[in-house]
Amino acid sequence: MPKAKPSLLSSFNNRLDLVKPSAIRAFDNEVSAIPDILKLTLGEPDFNVPEHIKAAAIHSITANDSHYSASNGTIALRKAAANFLADRYQLDYHAENEIIVTVGATEAIYTVLTSLLNVGDKVLLPTPIFPLYIPVTIVGGGEPVFIDTSTNNFVLSPEMLTAAIAEHGDKIKAIVLNFPSNPTGVTYTADEIKALADVLRDTNIVVISDEIYSELTYDEKHVSMAQYLPEQTILLNGVSKSHAMTGYRIGFLAGPAELVAKLGLIHQFTITTATNSAMAAAAEALSTEAGRQDTLDMKKAYQARRDFVYQTMISLGFVVPKPAGAFYIFAKIPAGYLQDDVAFARDLAQKDKLAVVPGSAFGPGGEGYIRISYAASMAQLKEAMARLSAYMAR
Numbered sequence: 001m002p003k004a005k006p007s008l009l010s011s012f013n014n015r016l017d018l019v020k021p022s023a024i025r026a027f028d029n030e031v032s033a034i035p036d037i038l039k040l041t042l043g044e045p046d047f048n049v050p051e052h053i054k055a056a057a058i059h060s061i062t063a064n065d066s067h068y069s070a071s072n073g074t075i076a077l078r079k080a081a082a083n084f085l086a087d088r089y090q091l092d093y094h095a096e097n098e099i100i101v102t103v104g105a106t107e108a109i110y111t112v113l114t115s116l117l118n119v120g121d122k123v124l125l126p127t128p129i130f131p132l133y134i135p136v137t138i139v140g141g142g143e144p145v146f147i148d149t150s151t152n153n154f155v156l157s158p159e160m161l162t163a164a165i166a167e168h169g170d171k172i173k174a175i176v177l178n179f180p181s182n183p184t185g186v187t188y189t190a191d192e193i194k195a196l197a198d199v200l201r202d203t204n205i206v207v208i209s210d211e212i213y214s215e216l217t218y219d220e221k222h223v224s225m226a227q228y229l230p231e232q233t234i235l236l237n238g239v240s241k242s243h244a245m246t247g248y249r250i251g252f253l254a255g256p257a258e259l260v261a262k263l264g265l266i267h268q269f270t271i272t273t274a275t276n277s278a279m280a281a282a283a284e285a286l287s288t289e290a291g292r293q294d295t296l297d298m299k300k301a302y303q304a305r306r307d308f309v310y311q312t313m314i315s316l317g318f319v320v321p322k323p324a325g326a327f328y329i330f331a332k333i334p335a336g337y338l339q340d341d342v343a344f345a346r347d348l349a350q351k352d353k354l355a356v357v358p359g360s361a362f363g364p365g366g367e368g369y370i371r372i373s374y375a376a377s378m379a380q381l382k383e384a385m386a387r388l389s390a391y392m393a394r
């Protein structure tokens with residue numbers, strides 16, 4: 001096994017010293033060693049990929065679809081994505097030059113941030129937020145600016161946004177919005193999105209709108225930021241959550257052609273193109289009636305799970321913003337228990353063998369909360385709530 005020349009350890013991009021591995025993964029690894037632990041930590045759908053989608057991937061392989069595709073993805077999938085966005089959210093994107101297929105939404109986040117940022121640029125991040133945006137911003141030379149939304153039911157208000165813009169001015173290159181939100185499950189109404197768009201329209205801030213959970217919205221219809229501010233928005237979506245296809249690694253981004261052309265450079269230099277069989281599967285998922293029905297069926301199951309976990313946690317004394325989408329519950333630890341969320345999550349894992357994510361992993365405003373992913377079977381969730389009830393009763 002080769003050992004690195006010690007002096008090479010200081011040869012890396014200095015910005016790597018400023019980032020840490022995912023706190024969610026770190027906590028997940030820590031508690032995985034506990035025997036019989038029941039984990040509701042990762043945002044990973046528990047469903048299998050529907051058969052007709054698997055068949056499309058298999059067909060792509062047996063048909064020798066084994067050569068490089070266009071860098072921005074197969075035209076079949078780009079058309080499927082464009083039609084999906086038009087059909088669900090009345091958006092008008094051309095498959096030819098306004099959509100890029102990415103390796104999961106993760107690559108889209110990397111591609112957009114690293115394409116936009118120059119050293120010293122700032123990125124507005126309303127928190128608590130999916131943590132990935134933070135290290136990608138830092139490695140890209142940027143500086144995250146957190147806006148704590150916990151005082152406003154986890155919704156960024158136009159006033160908060162205006163104040164951040166007044167404070168940081170022209171240094172702000174982008175804002176990342178994610179709704180329905182990981183970790184809170186909170187989403188935005190049309191009026192709330194429109195009000196944010198009205199503030200942003202007068203600026204040169206690019207809106208990176210991560211709407212990967214758009215299809216998992218329970219009570220109200222999802223509206224897209226691109227409906228209100230298309231000229232400034234890069235929209236992110238994909239099939240990881242809508243079709244339980246996390247391991248296929250297919251996402252996409254959409255935006256005005258001139259911006260997408262720039263993004264296509266980093267995308268091409270980084271990954272060349274996504275995997276053909278996975279793209280064929282994603283095209284099947286997005287373009288067929290069966291694919292639409294798959295999501296509706298999964299959503300129905302998630303909704304029943306949400307209702308069960310939400311009701312149980314409320315009855316145990318947690319304060320929980322009612323999740324309107326995604327598959328997470330973000331709950332404030334009641335008074336009288338360990339108030340440090342890391343200590344609480346560790347104690348719960350050790351004593352009653354239930355693993356949840358400490359809220360502080362999601363940035364300012366998450367302290368004192370825990371995140372539960374309810375993308376698990378009802379049987380697992382019933383056992384999890386029994387363990388949580390036992391812990392809280394002591």
Ligand SMILES: Cc1ncc(COP(=O)(O)O)c(C=O)c1O
Binds near residue numbers: 043212240249250
């Ligand atoms: C808000 C958000 N964006 C992006 C991703 C990453 O999606 P993908 O698996 O498609 O890369 C996740 C995954 O948990 C997420 O919660």
